[in-house]
Amino acid sequence: MAHTTSHAAPFLSRAGILVLFLAAQMLALTAGAAPYLGPEDEPIRLNANVTVTGSDVRLGDLFSGHPDHEEKVVAAAPAPGQRMVLDTDWLTNLARTYGIEWHPADAYDRAIVYRSGRTVTPSEILAAFKDDLVTKGMPANTGLAPGAPLPTLTVPSEANPPFSVREAFFDPTTKNFSAVAEFTGPEGQSQFLQVRGTGFNTVTVPVLKSDVTRPQVITPDMIVSAEIPDGTLKHDIIVDAENLIGKSPITFLRAGQPVHDTEIARLNLVDVPVLRNDMNREDIIGENNVTWLTVDANTLPPDAVTTAPYLIGKSPRHIVAGGTPIRRGDVIAAQQEIMAVASRDLPLGEAFRSGDVDWVPVGEDSIGAGVIVSEADITGRVTTRPIRAGQPIRAIDVTRPTVIPKDKLVTMIYATPIMTLTVRGKALEDGAAAQTIRVANANSNKMVLAEVVDADTVRVVSQQSAMR
Template sequence: MYARIALTIGTIAAAALFAGAAASAELRPTVTVAGETVTLGDIFDDAGAAAHVVVANAPAPGLTGEISVSRISLAARRNGIEWRNNAGLTHIVVGRSGANVPEEEVASAIAGAIEAQSSSLPSAAILQVDFANGAAGIQVAEDAERSVRVEQLSFNPRNGAFTAVVRAPANDMMSPLRRIAGRAYPVIDVPVLTRDIMPGDVVRRTDIDWIRLPATRVSQNIVTSLPQLVGMSPRNPARAGEPLRLSDMRPPLVVEKGAQVDMTFVSGALTLTARGRALDSGAIGDIVNVLNSRSNRTVQGIVEGPNMVRIDAPGAARSAAALNAAGGNS
């Protein structure tokens, strides 16, 4: 008799203890999960043996969703979890963590899809893709491939506005579709100086950086390649970081005004040379006036090198005569 009473009391005490533990479970109003499902263990701080019971599917990586409290209550009762909705919740918010697909990957996919639709881009241009919210915000599961594929695209070539539906990861046909919007426009990389350079200074490769400009701002007179800049000298002071015009640059001066130069006239086997004084400064290929030191006549020639001027036709015969009259050597 006493043993039976003791057993009954023990059973009641154990049941009370279990009920007390179950009743202590507390519902979390917001949770974040990493996997594809939401379990009782995710949403209750003490779900016990029922922690692995699935309540709902999780939202896509990087997104949030809601689960109604009535659905949660049903799952909790079926699995022996007693709790009180003291906060009066009607739903909880569930977020799913994920890994960002690199912005460059998304932009490249969008640019490729637009280029496949339009062939009117300038030859030297690339397509710049800017997202409406500053970022694409595409995420995939943490263990998934970080890639996207454009499934649908709407593009307005007049203002560059686009709307795209993408799949991420690209090769997972069960992955959710995401809608992103933004603007795409052609840009061109142009070289600029990293320091201020004065006339007479020669631009070196180490003096050059690159900036990206909308193609509409790059006229045919803008410097767009290294050969147009390296080894050149500005006609006027050139400021760092600003696009340069072809007309701003020239080969470095190799003949200074007032310098002594060697003049050469070549006609067949005949070669005449004489000394003169440059009346103009010039770079290789420039036409300069030179005063013959002996005849005191002015002739025009083409700068060929440092303090070297070639006398050419038209007027070559007259120039040769002037050289001869000055005692030129053959």
């Protein structure tokens, strides 16, 4: 019994070891088939915007966190400078193929792949042709005119140089040329552009690097040299850069174009005061409203304001734009005036009393026509119509109260240094105190002009004959 036991224990131990070994192998195989989630089981992430160099798109370009297969080529890259879109279905199939644990968030998940490229312009191609031909004996003052328009090339950004010149030839007798540009194609293969054309004599002229407008002043760093056909050189085209420096366009100069004498002028620059912002007629210009603008004196109107003190304390006659020169007629003295405004509702025929009128300060130009601005024009008056509170009071809104009504019999007084005459008369119209009215002599019916003295008396102011 003991013998059996002593032999059974080693046997079971070896069997257990074998079982454990097989289980470990199965576990290892199972683990190898499980989807890879990335370092430390981080979720795989889609790279939605990808920039590649070269002709291939690799798995690692599209997904982050998958180092095992990141160099696997999964698609051809687009042409240099172009993009392509990999949609949700394509990406899902790719992830399934390589056992990537990635699922789209929605139907709009996609990856946009851009292949970087470098643009080669026709002028760069011709410049390279010329450099090569000049080394082979072509005169340096020769320009090249291709027989057909040259394309703009886009080559891989990794191509260095972007292109090279081959088989360049120039015939000095006919001035014909030919050359081949060799550049790298989308798949890395060599491609060729053959160009034929004619050479022409050129002259070198200064041109501007970028567009220039008035009143910019041209400086040396704004100028480069350019070649133009000598047949197009006109007598007024500037050929010496010194004749450009320090001058400004009369209107506008385009970059890269020859400049004519009539297109530039030397400016007489002056500083003039201008408003910082737009201002209107209700505003009064203060020192903080004024800044300075440098302009060409030749463009200023003769009545332009050139000193800031002239503006201070004045108001615009109309809206004056900020940042523009100001003419003297654009501003006026901002004199303050007062105008009569009803402080309460006043009915028709109401006599004005203390407190019925507010005197409101306003700009001189803000007073309406006929508005009363003097207290003397309202004292002792009555209203000729209802006036609402807050409404400006005009001269036609008030009148003196009637002292002598029309048709009333009055005493007419005519006084001279040596005598005084009185006679009865009849008022031909209503009259207020101190008002001149027409009065008829009761005896002769002759009409006379007389000033109202009181309710019963008038003083004759016209000719004496009316008293007889």
